[in-house]
Amino acid sequence: MSSKGMNRRQFLHSSGLAAAGAAAGGAVASGTGQKANAADMILTTLDPETASTLLAATRTIYPHETLSDIYYAGVVEALDAEAKGSPDTAKMLTEGAKAMNEAMSVNFVELSPGNRLEIIESMTDTPIFQKIRGTAVVALYNNPLVWRHFGFEGASYDFGGYINRGFNDLQWAGVPSQDASPDAG
Amino acid sequence: MAKYDLDDNSVVVVIGSGAGGGTLANELCQKGISVVLLEAGKRYSAEDFVNDEWDSFGQLSWLDMRTTSGSWRVAKDFPNLPAWICKTVGGSTTHWAGASLRFKDYEFKTLSTYGEIPGATLLDWPLSLADLEPYYEKAEDKMGTTRTHDIPGLPGNNNFKVMYAGAKRLGYKHVHTGNMSINSRPRDGRASCMQIGFCFQGCKSNAKWSTLVSEIPKAEETGKLDLRTESQVLQIEHDSEGKVTGVLYADADGNQHVQKARVVAVAGNSIETPRLLLNSAGGKHPDGLANTSGQVGKNYMRHMTGSVYATFDRPVNMYRGTTMAGIVEDESFHNPDRGFAGGYEMETLSLGLPFMAAFLDPGAWGGKFTAAMDQYDHMAGMWLVGEDMPQESNAITLHDSIKDQYGLPVPNVHFDDHPNDLAMRNHAFKQGSAIYDAVGAKDIFEVPPYPSTHNLGTCRMSENPRDGVCNSFGQAHDVANLFISDGSQFTTGGAENPTLTIVTLAIRQADYIAEQMGKKSI
Ligand SMILES: Cc1cc2nc3c(=O)[nH]c(=O)nc-3n(C[C@H](O)[C@H](O)[C@H](O)COP(=O)(O)OP(=O)(O)OC[C@H]3O[C@@H](n4cnc5c(N)ncnc54)[C@H](O)[C@@H]3O)c2cc1C
Ligand code: SF4
Numbered sequence: 001m002s003s004k005g006m007n008r009r010q011f012l013h014s015s016g017l018a019a020a021g022a023a024a025g026g027a028v029a030s031g032t033g034q035k036a037n038a039a040d041m042i043l044t045t046l047d048p049e050t051a052s053t054l055l056a057a058t059r060t061i062y063p064h065e066t067l068s069d070i071y072y073a074g075v076v077e078a079l080d081a082e083a084k085g086s087p088d089t090a091k092m093l094t095e096g097a098k099a100m101n102e103a104m105s106v107n108f109v110e111l112s113p114g115n116r117l118e119i120i121e122s123m124t125d126t127p128i129f130q131k132i133r134g135t136a137v138v139a140l141y142n143n144p145l146v147w148r149h150f151g152f153e154g155a156s157y158d159f160g161g162y163i164n165r166g167f168n169d170l171q172w173a174g175v176p177s178q179d180a181s182p183d184a185g
Numbered sequence: 186m187a188k189y190d191l192d193d194n195s196v197v198v199v200i201g202s203g204a205g206g207g208t209l210a211n212e213l214c215q216k217g218i219s220v221v222l223l224e225a226g227k228r229y230s231a232e233d234f235v236n237d238e239w240d241s242f243g244q245l246s247w248l249d250m251r252t253t254s255g256s257w258r259v260a261k262d263f264p265n266l267p268a269w270i271c272k273t274v275g276g277s278t279t280h281w282a283g284a285s286l287r288f289k290d291y292e293f294k295t296l297s298t299y300g301e302i303p304g305a306t307l308l309d310w311p312l313s314l315a316d317l318e319p320y321y322e323k324a325e326d327k328m329g330t331t332r333t334h335d336i337p338g339l340p341g342n343n344n345f346k347v348m349y350a351g352a353k354r355l356g357y358k359h360v361h362t363g364n365m366s367i368n369s370r371p372r373d374g375r376a377s378c379m380q381i382g383f384c385f386q387g388c389k390s391n392a393k394w395s396t397l398v399s400e401i402p403k404a405e406e407t408g409k410l411d412l413r414t415e416s417q418v419l420q421i422e423h424d425s426e427g428k429v430t431g432v433l434y435a436d437a438d439g440n441q442h443v444q445k446a447r448v449v450a451v452a453g454n455s456i457e458t459p460r461l462l463l464n465s466a467g468g469k470h471p472d473g474l475a476n477t478s479g480q481v482g483k484n485y486m487r488h489m490t491g492s493v494y495a496t497f498d499r500p501v502n503m504y505r506g507t508t509m510a511g512i513v514e515d516e517s518f519h520n521p522d523r524g525f526a527g528g529y530e531m532e533t534l535s536l537g538l539p540f541m542a543a544f545l546d547p548g549a550w551g552g553k554f555t556a557a558m559d560q561y562d563h564m565a566g567m568w569l570v571g572e573d574m575p576q577e578s579n580a581i582t583l584h585d586s587i588k589d590q591y592g593l594p595v596p597n598v599h600f601d602d603h604p605n606d607l608a609m610r611n612h613a614f615k616q617g618s619a620i621y622d623a624v625g626a627k628d629i630f631e632v633p634p635y636p637s638t639h640n641l642g643t644c645r646m647s648e649n650p651r652d653g654v655c656n657s658f659g660q661a662h663d664v665a666n667l668f669i670s671d672g673s674q675f676t677t678g679g680a681e682n683p684t685l686t687i688v689t690l691a692i693r694q695a696d697y698i699a700e701q702m703g704k705k706s707i
Contacts, residue, residue, distance in 0.1 A: 061550045061551070062550060062554070062555050063551070063552055063555050064555050064558070064559060117551075133548075133550055137542050137543055137550075138239065138539070138542075138543070140542070141538055141539050141541075141542035141543075141558070142238075142239050142539040146538075147538050150538050150558065150559070150561040150562060151500070151502070151561060151562025151563075152504060152537060152538035152561060152562065153502075153504070153505075154236070154237075154537075155235075155236030155237060155383075156236060156381050156382055156383070156505075157236050157379075157381050157383070157389045157390070160379060161378075161379030161380045161381035161382065161390070161506075162342075162379075162380040162381070162382060162505040162506050163378070163379045163380040163506075165505070166343075166502065166505060167340075167342045167343065167380040167382075167505040167506035168340060168341060168342050168343060168346065168506070169343065169502075170343035170346050170347070170499075170500070170501060170502070172497075172499045173346045173347050173349070173350035173351075173624055174346070174349075174350050175346075176341050176345070176346060176349040176350075176360075179361065180338075180341065180349060180360055180361040180362065180511075181338065181339075181340055181341030181345060181346075181349070181361065181362050181511070182337045182338045182339075182340060182362075182369070183340055184339075184340040184369075184377075184380075185337060185369055185370040185377060
């Protein structure tokens, strides 16, 4: 089996986004450069160039400035996993990435945000766009590490729910009447 | 737990263990009647439930192949997921939010109240609110519904506080934390709500009523219940007189068995119930079981729905606490001056981040979408749910080529919004937005319907056998020992969330079945 391992540093380097990712800052991005460099991104099927193009495409589709590349890389890993199980998907992703790189005379990852957007917009009816978007909308937002960035606290049962942890701590909208909203029993 | 022979033709077979089937099975067992409860899904418990939206979805949802058609947006966004319902012991009551509202008097008489509406197959129910009141009482007691039986309301969470403030500023009067079948105090051997916030993922504290935590264990205590899990019914069999005699089902290993029965009650939710009747065509019932009216599968309703989410300068953290934490009831009446018939409720709703990404604007991408997601913790949200018009062309039919794992045709769900539904949704979007505007909303998002959670009407009850599939007790017009025991029975949908009424009808149906069995009429 051909396992094309690629460490996240190489990956980010080749993607041309390392600087952007490291500079992004924000809640989960603090010290991101290091985290991203330390983590390994294992690709089983897709080649590095395809992977970096897909990462850039994912970021164009769901742009969160303060979210570092490491989280977008998770989407590429999910796509890679699908490609592993389906030669058709692998072919579609590889050829799609190639087309993105050839759409303008400059590789997709080197393109300006506006140019990237233009290419993605021209692709929205294609299966590869649907595949990237459909995978990303789950893989990107279903990552517990990403939740903190958005202020979603995730599973709460093990912490006793929110009954004593701020389920009604909002102060700015006034206090409902006891009739409308009795105290907890 | 009881164990009955496959040949035992004295048992009542109940198909599906959700709101309708789970309740009916328990009520019959309490009367000493032998029940075989066949449930397609597995049995889980509070410990198994996970506070994780996608994992829970994979654990509890009905994911067998289904197809869609029609102009509703769900057909485009979720072509193989027309409905978000469950395949597990407890059915969709494991998922449900717990809102438990009675229908209003006029909602049982919509044809008389609204008059003929072009394109709509409105019909009065063959029963009235007065007929159901004593059973509503019993259902609320059974389910521990707040604000009934001296049970206090639940405490409102942050999402409710925002809705309350806006609604009051707008002049709405009936705003409170709802009638919820969630314990606000320990009751019936179950704890009170810990405000966990994953009500749609199975309540891990058992505070929320479901047939899984209430009806089924109680039925098991009687020693009369034979619950068979991972047992999917494929066909209902009948004899030369047209009476049903038993059911063919597949067990966990795919082995097929026939369970004989004296009575069969179908409660597979409003897509599987008509599908099963249609898949049971043959012999005396060439067009599908109990289908001389041609109404099996027709008049599919899913409620007018939509959501409004709004962002604010300051945090809300709407996901903390009960998912459906409060209600505005002021629009839930019939006032044709608004430009449509029937009414709608506004109920708080929150989704976790993963589901918000999937449902905020299905298919959306780009900077506008991500800017909205970036404000997730500053968001408040509500769900809009109102009466939709029954239409004959909105229907469950058998797919002509796609088959399921048992080789049976999969159901196709066809739906087009009626102009009345569109006018109501438009009004509801405006009012929902106004509530949030009144408390300083920054951005407001009008969110299209999710896959159907309320599925109704596909075997509707009618006075005249020509107009529907069953009578007011859910007894098939064509087949005396066949009963429809879920939301498929609904003649029209009302504005209210349906489960309390499904449970109410099941309690009433159990009395009727016991009486008819006693009289040897069935
Ligand atoms: C997320 C969500 C939130 C909701 N919130 C509310 C709410 O707040 N208030 C409210 O009133 N309602 C709510 N509902 C709706 C409520 O869950 C349903 O109205 C109710 O559970 C329907 O009851 P039922 O008996 O018709 O079907 P279900 O409860 O869906 O049960 C049907 C059962 O039948 C089984 N089955 C189907 N076919 C077969 C077969 N062939 N053989 C064997 N078994 C079969 C299924 O596996 C399932 O377990 C909600 C639903 C969802 C999904
Ligand atoms: S919020 Fe309450 S009802 Fe909902 S899951 Fe948590 S404990 Fe159960």
